[in-house]
């Protein structure tokens with residue numbers, strides 16, 4: 466059984482001037498070396514949840530354990546166990562970039578020498594050596610985000626919470642960030658709780674996800690399991706010669722949809738997919754079918770179908 470880094474039990478958060486629960490009976494757990502993605506629309510309750518996990522917001526009801534420690538009653542323990550990149554900007558605006566990063570490392574317990582070395586390595590990795598001596602307050606949005614991300618890594622806590630880390634970043638920086646997250650998971654066994662709207666990017670990185678809507682978790686699990694269990698449409702598309710004998714098509718067991726003169730598709734699901742492929746490869750269409758393409762639903766399709774349900 467893997468080690469549990471985080472456990473959230475029956476967590477509720479009510480803000481005074483919001484007439485519903487911002488978090489409504491949330492249950493989740495994150496294991497060592499796991500990258501867990503939290504997805505949901507604006508206002509779904511993601512930041513509310515992570516701020517409670519990071520000890521910056523008191524839950525209305527429920528339990529949160531980090532490394533088996535009840536952190537609601539021991540919030541001063543939290544900084545020893547996790548690092549947090551918040552969604553909003555930081556207060557350290559008057560510092561130079563290198564000072565901000567090195568001080569962050571030092572307050573996580575690194576010696577000054579070690580903090581400087583780690584800062585240099587991370588700055589080099591992101592190819593932003595020219596930012597080192599700049600003052601935080603006049604950096605661009607994307608630059609500020611990278612520096613915040615680097616600071617969240619300093620001292621390499623075993624659990625790192627990232628609230629929309631890639632916002633404002635250019636594609637190259639995003640790529641470097643995700644690659645580094647995967648490497649840190651693999652090499653150091655670090656666990657990540659990741660809030661993001663970049664589902665295309667997240668689906669290559671996360672081990673498990675939760676989709677949250679109006680404060681409640683709608684779906685939780687491995688993306689591939691969630692996709693399979695939803696039984697969403699899979700399209701099998703292929704080409705046939707334009708002068709094909711129509712009888713051959715009528716004999717097919719499956720509902721064939723003609724897209725144009727030569728392109729066809731069959732809509733199916735995970736359960737029937739293999740049977741259909743067998744039928745195409747060994748049946749009437751054998752030898753004449755070309756360019757078979759299987760379009761499976763992605764995490765984006767699942768997300769959209771879940772968050773727009775009943776709207």
Ligand SMILES: Nc1ncnc2c1ncn2[C@@H]1O[C@H](COP(=O)(O)OP(=O)(O)OP(=O)(O)O)[C@@H](O)[C@H]1O
Pocket residue numbers: 480481482483487505506507508509510511512513514552
């Ligand atoms: N201090 C507050 N007082 C009252 N309501 C709040 C407060 N903070 C957040 N809310 C409300 O709680 C709900 C959840 O907000 P939260 O910031 O957790 O959403 P989110 O999922 O992080 O959204 P986003 O993707 O836009 O960052 C929203 O409806 C928000 O307006």
Ligand SMILES: [Mg+2]
Pocket residue numbers: 511512513552628
């Ligand atoms: Mg948020």
